[in-house]
Amino acid sequence: MATVELSFVPLPAHVRTARQVAVALARRTGLTDDVLDEIRLAVGEACGLALSLQRQSRPYDPVVLVFDDDAGLTVDVRASAPLDAASGDHALSVLAAAVPRPAVTAEELPVGAALAVLAEFAPRLEVTTSDAGMRLELSWPAVAVANR
């Protein structure tokens, strides 16, 4: 059963709220401050990607986050913008291709950097794309927690 669900219209201000909710849940599961920092960063980047996608083709649909704190913390970030069906690294490239590029000066979301942060800070990352949208599943398993 999902513990907490958060959905928001794709506006940048709500990404901060999403980070706060993720950190509040993680704190409650007893994760250490170092891990809380990782969660804050990775969830922020996942939301940033979802937001970019959604604003491009489904600006009135919410970005949805499903949190589960059964064993460690799992955060499932979903956007409904239709994409080619793929999973794993394939899905990553579908995603990278779909997120709108900044015009000329690259001052918007640098997709490469977002993915680098996600890969670094989410111990487990599952990416799926389909015509129903994008799904990024980030997990910080309870085991990894005990090892830190």
Next chain:
Amino acid sequence: MATVELSFVPLPAHVRTARQVAVALARRTGLTDDVLDEIRLAVGEACGLALSLQRQSRPYDPVVLVFDDDAGLTVDVRASAPLDAASGDHALSVLAAAVPRPAVTAEELPVGAALAVLAEFAPRLEVTTSDAGMRLELSWPAVAVANR
């Protein structure tokens, strides 16, 4: 369109998260610190009532909060526990009768106090009960904000 939706299994820890989300949204709409305090209190009490109801008869259903910041802030708190159909003050008494009483020592949620806090701090409060559950709609209109 709802700006943000938050749903959570009826556990006390999530009430704090709900307060945080409400305050984050309210801050963004430019409400003053005094009003933020009121929102924190009123949303907390509304969630406490919803949680009590839900734990009693629908412990696996989430409590749902729908936030709208179109003009001021509206927070709609919903529980799915079935109740007699009523609205306004009638609904308040249906609600007060339905929330489980603490055994002997009254150390759980004092419903009277919760309703007193709600009435004091939510400038507009609409209560509806039905067999589909309870709905508490709290609003801090943009007008009231300007007047403070």
Next chain:
Amino acid sequence: MDLSLSTRAEGGRTVVEVTGEIDVYTAPKLREQIAELVEAGRHDIVVDMRGVEFLDSTGLGVLVGGLKRIRQHDGSMRLVCTQERILKIFRITGLTKVFPIHESVATAVAAGD
């Protein structure tokens, strides 16, 4: 912020210093602390709430429940509270008539019953 509690003896009474948030999640911790004190025979309690940042109706319920229990032992419960926004919660729920509320631990400890 979480709830934290510390207790000490002062002038024949027990001072419980409470800091953080007393809400539906943390209130049980305060309830247990008060229950323990009452069972240990400490029936004159001063709850120092100057460090409380948030108080909801569940917290009020725990204080009222504690007071009832203490009165069964002819004891007393006094509160120390200086923050207007916390005092307001006691006022609008009518509990300023139920609890003696003091401005400092010293006056609460010195107060006669």
Next chain:
Amino acid sequence: MDLSLSTRAEGGRTVVEVTGEIDVYTAPKLREQIAELVEAGRHDIVVDMRGVEFLDSTGLGVLVGGLKRIRQHDGSMRLVCTQERILKIFRITGLTKVFPIHESVATAVAAGD
């Protein structure tokens, strides 16, 4: 916490002091600040990030974009950053090779190009 910015001249360069969170919501504010400076002919910029509490890829994008714009004017952008958790973001995205990163404003201002 929100983003706040202040700028001052120091040793022929412009120091931009950034505190708070640089994220998808606040980054545009930083972008505008840098664009304004460049347009005003301030092409040697030191961004003091010691007070930054959070930095995401959007913030990196704004810094990289600012650097590109500044280089068109033969200018320079140096960063001051001492927090390990912010430095790590620059490292894992390969940007430590793009930006000179200093431990203090003094050394950043004194550095040759």
